[in-house]
Amino acid sequence: MKFGGTSMAGTERIRRVARIVKRQQDAGHEVAVVVSAMAGETDRLVNFCREANPLYDPAEYDVVVASGEQVTSGLLAIALQALGANARSWLGWQLPIRTVEAHAKARIDSIDADALIAEMQKGVIAVIPGFQGVSEAGRVTTLGRGGSDTSAVAVAAAVKADRCDIYTDVDGVYTTDPRIVAKARKLANVTYEEMLELASVGAKVLQTRSVGLAMKEGVRVQVLSSFIDDDAPAADTIPGTMIVSDEELEGMDMERQLITGIAHDKNEAKITLTRVPDKPGAVANIFGPLAEAAINVDMIIQNVGRDKGETDVTFTVPAADLARSMDLLEQAKESIGFNRIIPDTNVAKISVVGVGMKSHAGVASTMFKALADRGVNIQAISTSEIKVSVLIEEDYTELAVRVLHTAYGLDAVEA
Amino acid sequence: MKFGGTSMAGTERIRRVARIVKRQQDAGHEVAVVVSAMAGETDRLVNFCREANPLYDPAEYDVVVASGEQVTSGLLAIALQALGANARSWLGWQLPIRTVEAHAKARIDSIDADALIAEMQKGVIAVIPGFQGVSEAGRVTTLGRGGSDTSAVAVAAAVKADRCDIYTDVDGVYTTDPRIVAKARKLANVTYEEMLELASVGAKVLQTRSVGLAMKEGVRVQVLSSFIDDDAPAADTIPGTMIVSDEELEGMDMERQLITGIAHDKNEAKITLTRVPDKPGAVANIFGPLAEAAINVDMIIQNVGRDKGETDVTFTVPAADLARSMDLLEQAKESIGFNRIIPDTNVAKISVVGVGMKSHAGVASTMFKALADRGVNIQAISTSEIKVSVLIEEDYTELAVRVLHTAYGLDAVEA
Numbered sequence: 001m002k003f004g005g006t007s008m009a010g011t012e013r014i015r016r017v018a019r020i021v022k023r024q025q026d027a028g029h030e031v032a033v034v035v036s037a038m039a040g041e042t043d044r045l046v047n048f049c050r051e052a053n054p055l056y057d058p059a060e061y062d063v064v065v066a067s068g069e070q071v072t073s074g075l076l077a078i079a080l081q082a083l084g085a086n087a088r089s090w091l092g093w094q095l096p097i098r099t100v101e102a103h104a105k106a107r108i109d110s111i112d113a114d115a116l117i118a119e120m121q122k123g124v125i126a127v128i129p130g131f132q133g134v135s136e137a138g139r140v141t142t143l144g145r146g147g148s149d150t151s152a153v154a155v156a157a158a159v160k161a162d163r164c165d166i167y168t169d170v171d172g173v174y175t176t177d178p179r180i181v182a183k184a185r186k187l188a189n190v191t192y193e194e195m196l197e198l199a200s201v202g203a204k205v206l207q208t209r210s211v212g213l214a215m216k217e218g219v220r221v222q223v224l225s226s227f228i229d230d231d232a233p234a235a236d237t238i239p240g241t242m243i244v245s246d247e248e249l250e251g252m253d254m255e256r257q258l259i260t261g262i263a264h265d266k267n268e269a270k271i272t273l274t275r276v277p278d279k280p281g282a283v284a285n286i287f288g289p290l291a292e293a294a295i296n297v298d299m300i301i302q303n304v305g306r307d308k309g310e311t312d313v314t315f316t317v318p319a320a321d322l323a324r325s326m327d328l329l330e331q332a333k334e335s336i337g338f339n340r341i342i343p344d345t346n347v348a349k350i351s352v353v354g355v356g357m358k359s360h361a362g363v364a365s366t367m368f369k370a371l372a373d374r375g376v377n378i379q380a381i382s383t384s385e386i387k388v389s390v391l392i393e394e395d396y397t398e399l400a401v402r403v404l405h406t407a408y409g410l411d412a413v414e415a
Numbered sequence: 416m417k418f419g420g421t422s423m424a425g426t427e428r429i430r431r432v433a434r435i436v437k438r439q440q441d442a443g444h445e446v447a448v449v450v451s452a453m454a455g456e457t458d459r460l461v462n463f464c465r466e467a468n469p470l471y472d473p474a475e476y477d478v479v480v481a482s483g484e485q486v487t488s489g490l491l492a493i494a495l496q497a498l499g500a501n502a503r504s505w506l507g508w509q510l511p512i513r514t515v516e517a518h519a520k521a522r523i524d525s526i527d528a529d530a531l532i533a534e535m536q537k538g539v540i541a542v543i544p545g546f547q548g549v550s551e552a553g554r555v556t557t558l559g560r561g562g563s564d565t566s567a568v569a570v571a572a573a574v575k576a577d578r579c580d581i582y583t584d585v586d587g588v589y590t591t592d593p594r595i596v597a598k599a600r601k602l603a604n605v606t607y608e609e610m611l612e613l614a615s616v617g618a619k620v621l622q623t624r625s626v627g628l629a630m631k632e633g634v635r636v637q638v639l640s641s642f643i644d645d646d647a648p649a650a651d652t653i654p655g656t657m658i659v660s661d662e663e664l665e666g667m668d669m670e671r672q673l674i675t676g677i678a679h680d681k682n683e684a685k686i687t688l689t690r691v692p693d694k695p696g697a698v699a700n701i702f703g704p705l706a707e708a709a710i711n712v713d714m715i716i717q718n719v720g721r722d723k724g725e726t727d728v729t730f731t732v733p734a735a736d737l738a739r740s741m742d743l744l745e746q747a748k749e750s751i752g753f754n755r756i757i758p759d760t761n762v763a764k765i766s767v768v769g770v771g772m773k774s775h776a777g778v779a780s781t782m783f784k785a786l787a788d789r790g791v792n793i794q795a796i797s798t799s800e801i802k803v804s805v806l807i808e809e810d811y812t813e814l815a816v817r818v819l820h821t822a823y824g825l826d827a828v829e830a
Contacts, residue, residue, distance in 0.1 A: 011466035045486065051426035052490045053497035060496075063489035063504050067482035071460065074478035075467045081475075082468035089478050093508060094553060138509060 001031060002130065002152030002166045005039035007226040008072045011079070018079035020167075020228070025085060025125060032116065032126040032159055034152040035076055037068025042131075042145070058103035062132075062142045066092070069129030069148070077127045087125040090116060092132035092140070097151070099133035099141045106133055106141035108150065108213075113158035120159065128155055149210035157217035164214070164221045165240070166206060171225035172241035173198065173205055175410040176262040180398050183411040187241050187260060189252060194260045195243050197353040197387045211243065220244055246355060259354035259363065259408040262401050266348045266394055268298065269322040270379065271315055273329070275339035278311040285336045286313060289328045295321045298349070299380040299391055313338075314380065316391060319345055347379065348397040351389040352404060364388045370407040376400050416446060417545065417567030417581045420454035422641040423487045426494070433494035435582075435643070440500060440540060447531065447541040447574055449567040450491055452483025457546075457560070473518035477547075477557045481507070484544030484563070492542045502540040505531060507547035507555070512566070514548035514556045521548055521556035523565065523628075526573035535574065543570055564625035572632035579629070579636045580655070581621060586640035587656035588613065588620055590825040591677040595813050598826040602675060604657050606664050609675045612768040612802045626658065635659055661770060674769035674778065674823040677816050681763045681809055683713065684737040685794065686730055688744070690754035693726040700751045701728060704743045710736045713764075714795040714806055728753075729795065731806060734760055762794065763812040766804040767819060779803045785822040791815050 001024065003017050017035075024031050037045075045065045049056040073089040080087035095116060099106035116126050130148025133141045143150055149166060156164035171186065173195065178184040190198070192215035199208045205223055214221045224240025244252070276282050283302070290297055295317055303312040317325045322343060329341055357363050367388055371378060376399065380391035392400055405411060416439065418432050432450075439446050452460075460480045464471045488504040495502035510531060514521035531541050545563025548556045558565055564581060571579035586601065588610065593599040605613070607630035614623045620638055629636045639655025659667070691697050698717070705712055710732055718727040732740045737758060744756055772778050779796075782803055786793060791814065795806035807815055820826060 011463055014467060048426055048486070048490055049493055052429060052493040055497075056493045057496050057503075060489040060492040060504060063492075063506070064486050067485045070482045070485070071463070071479050074475040075463055077475040077478075078464055078467040078471045081472050082470075088472075089475060091478070091555070140506070 002034040002148060002164065003036065003226055004148065004168060005036040005041070006169050007167055008035055008037065008076070009039040011075060014072065014075050015079045015082070017167075017226070018076060018083055018085075020226075021076075021080060021125060022083045022085050025123075030120040030123075032120060032128060032155055032161070033076060034128050034130045034148060034155055035069060035072045036130050036148045037072055041068040041071075058105075059139055062103050062140045066129070066132040066140045066142055069131050073127045073129040077125075080125050080127070085125050086123050087127060088119070089127045089129070091129060093134035093138070095128070097128075097133035097154070099135060099143070101135045101137065101141070103135075103139075103141055105144040106135070108133060108143070108154045111154055111158035113155070116155075117159055143209075146207040147209075149207040150213055153210045153214045153217065153219050153221065156219045156221075157213070161219065164219050166210075166221060166223050167226035168205055168223055169226065170205055170223070171227075172223050172239070173243075173261070175260070176401055176405050177264065180264075180401050181262075181405045181411075184405070185410065185412045186239070188239065189242050189244060189249055190260060191246050191249050191355050192243060193246070193386050194353050194355055197351060197384070198261050198263050206243075214243065215245070218245065220248075249355070257354070257409060258356040259352055259410065260356075261353050262404045262408070262410070263351045263353060264348055264397050264401050265351070266397060267319045268316045268347055268349050268391070269319040269325075270344040270347045270391065271317060271322070271325060271329070272342040272344070273313045273336065273338040273340070274342065275310040276313050277337045278309045282336065283313070285332065286329070287315075289332050290317070290325060293324065293328055295325055295328075299382045299389070301380050316347070316349070316380065346394045347391050348394045348400075349389050349391055350397070350400045350404065351387050352408065353387050355386050357386050357388070366407055367404060370403050371400060374399060374403050376403070417449040417563060417579065418451065418641055419563065419583060420451040420456070421584050422582055423450055423452065423491070424454040426490060429487065429490050430494045430497070432582075432641070433491060433498055433500075435641075436491075436495060436540060437498045437500050440538075445535040445538075447535060447543060447570055447576070448491060449543050449545045449563060449570055450484060450487045451545050451563045452487055456483040456486075473520075474554055477518050477555045481544070481547040481555045481557055484546050488542045488544040492540075495540055495542070500540050501538050502542060503534070504542045504544070506544060508549035508553070510543070512543075512548035512569070514550060514558070516550045516552065516556070518550075518554075518556055520559040521550070523548060523558070523569045526569055528570070528573035531570075532574055558624075561622040562624075564622040565628055568625045568629045568632065568634050568636065571634045571636075572628070576634065579634050581625075581636060581638050582641035583620055583638055584641065585620055585638070586642075587638050587654070588658075588676075590675070591816055591820050592679070595679075595816050596677075596820045596826075599820070600825065600827045601654070602656050603654065604659060604664055604667060605675060606661050606770050607658060608661070608801050609768050609770055610658050612766060612799070613676050613678050621658075629658065630660070633660065635663075664770070672769070672824060673771040674767055674825065675771075676768050677819045677823070677825065678766045678768060679763055679812050679816050680766075681812060682734045683731045683762055683764050683806070684734040684740075685759040685762045685806065686732060686737070686740060686744070687757040687759070688728045688751070688753040688755070689757065690725040691728050692752050693724045697751065698728070700747065701744070702730075704747050705732070705740060708739065708743055710740055710743075714797040714804070716795050731762070731764070731795065761809045762806050763809045763815075764804050764806055765812065765815045765819065766802050767823065768802045770801050772801050772803070781822055782819060785818050786815060789814060789818050791818070 077087045098109045130151035174184040221243040300315040492502045513524045545566035589599040636658040715730040
């Protein structure tokens with residue numbers, strides 16, 4: 001079980017979480033719980049570091065910020081004991097949760113879960129701080145913001161859990177953002193790949209890394225609401241969204257729709273380079289410096305050639321990397337040989353996601369027709385095995401999501 | 416160097432502490448720094464524990480409260496790096512600082528300082544959280560409130576430091592409380608024994624345990640103000656109070672006064688049991704139950720026998736233990752055989768302290784005469800090798816301290 005910062009914000013809520021956890025044990029389960037820091041606490045600690053030195057040492061930053069989850073781990077163990085449960089905390093260095101040395105953005109290498117499993121089998125509820133680990137050198141590390149989901153999946157894999165229940169402030173994964181489409185439906189099941197596409201393109205429920213890890217380790221992840229009634233039955237019977245493999249999905253959901261969901265992402269920026277020489281190697285000159293700077297280029301369109309062997313090249317980068325991208329391109333202006341850079345942040349990416357897509361070629365044409373019928377202009381396209389994405393003008397985002405949600409038959413039937 | 420919670424309260428102050436520390440290194444010293452949590456933080460964390468469960472597990476309490484010093488350690492390392500210093504934090508479990516298993520009130524067993532010394536010799540400033548350690552079982556422990564002074568002395572002993580500078584919110588140890596006696600003088604030197612008596616009877620500058628440890632380990636401790644100008648020279652030249660052994664004192668301060676200081680303590684309570692049988696074993700029946708409950712009985716007076724082989728017995732206990740003491744005595748009423756219990760919290764203990772006393776018998780009589788001259792009635796007396804204490808009515812506390820301060824020639828000469 002994993003609980004986020006909102007669920008852990010203050011002792012009243014922590015005692016509520018304890019009741020939810022205890023009920024799982026009472027239902028016959030062996031339970032480990034991964035917790036986030038109290039909402040706002042990590043920001044407070046990060047600000048301290050920045051105030052102490054804007055160019056802070058990430059190794060010491062980790063010492064400071066890891067304390068937030070240490071506090072909530074101890075408090076949840078205390079609150080569980082208050083309910084008569086046998087509970088104790090294991091900090092990252094105590095298990096240990098071994099990570100690579102990369103401070104402030106570490107990856108988990110391995111978790112030694114022997115002691116944990118032995119204690120859980122004796123009926124002890126294990127409470128583990130998310131987000132933190134220990135390096136080979138024996139120093140505190142953290143996984144980067146939002147890393148507690150990844151900690152939970154890693155612990156679930158290490159103890160070979162039947163299920164990893166992630167309690168969030170939504171009650172599952174929806175076909176699209178319910179704030180945009182009132183008729184959005186909660187999905188009973190979604191595959192890892194679909195979840196990755198839905199998460200990375202805007203349906204932020206789980207941290208992307210945690211889904212990738214769950215896929216790799218074969219951990220069944222359930223997303224469910226932490227705002228359930230704390231007198232409700234154990235989570236086995238609460239309908240969240242189960243994230244599973246393709247194979248498991250086939251066995252459990254024969255009636256599944258072709259398309260699983262519609263995602264949107266307003267955090268992209270479009271860059272157009274005009275009058276780039278239309279010759280081999282030109283593209284490498286553009287994208288080489290961006291790749292070196294670890295800037296993720298998504299959609300690319302090379303326009304049909306102009307006169308004089310020149311062409312315009314358009315592509316998207318994360319909006320947060322726009323300024324840095326522009327700088328890098330200006331520096332490479334001579335080697336690339338373009339005329340002008342035209343940035344545009346007034347764009348959104350709309351994605352249609354579904355594992356069924358693999359065997360259905362008509363998905364893309366349905367998308368293009370539905371958008372064209374409502375006058376939405378498509379500026380760029382990218383596809384993957386289970387996704388078709390288009391770039392459109394940002395103002396059309398909500399319209400496009402609604403149109404596509406209806407076009408693929410995802411709208412809930414009115415009661 | 417050790418800095419308390421007031422000095423560490425917020426990043427602005429932590430950066431100030433960093434400047435003070437850096438100047439020690441610049442003056443040619445190898446430096447380790449022990450820090451407290453930000454002022455108020457430990458209280459906040461303790462309250463969380465209490466809210467989670469009033470009968471909290473001390474092992475989990477330690478996990479929660481130790482985080483306060485973890486945060487300030489990381490932040491001070493960051494702030495030192497901002498000044499161009501080479502600095503890093505070592506948490507209690509990292510050194511490790513090994514303690515006994517007694518959670519929330521652990522004692523330090525040993526500190527493995529090899530890595531620390533090696534790094535300090537390379538010019539690294541070591542930052543170490545006070546108050547925390549790790550048990551044999553590998554769990555976080557804490558030393559009890561105020562334990563950071565003890566951590567500092569223990570680290571100083573482990574690295575064989577020339578000096579342990581404890582920065583406090585006073586600038587040294589005074590002949591008495593300067594809020595009571597305007598002419599109180601700062602002492603240049605004081606012995607461990609004197610400091611123990613001055614601390615335990617009310618002049619709260621250092622935690623008593625830390626002084627005891629310093630005496631045992633022969634650590635030279637300097638008390639000085641953390642509110643010095645942070646452009647001031649290194650601490651070698653700032654006049655604080657140096658706490659040293661008898662032997663070292665003899666070499667450094669030939670002109671020393673007979674009496675070092677006057678302390679007072681309003682946290683005592685007096686209990687009188689009337690009509691106790693005046694026979695062997697009666698006293699054991701009274702103090703046995705109190706000793707078993709670890710209640711510290713200080714002054715004892717057995718009044719001259721009444722008629723019928725009965726006597727009144729008067730003694731003092733810490734005011735905080737008064738109610739518990741009364742309960743225990745009521746339970747033992749039959750075996751003791753007293754008539755009534757008369758409690759009295761309207762008392763204060765005044766102590767005259769000085770190592771010179773060992774060879775001067777007139778000290779006590781000077782004290783009694785000076786108090787009698789001003790009409791202060793003495794209710795009880797206790798003595799040790801370097802101390803004479805009297806119990807008086809609480810309202811006379813300030814008068815008695817002033818009278819004795821003058822009587823022993825401790826008043827500063829007017830400028």
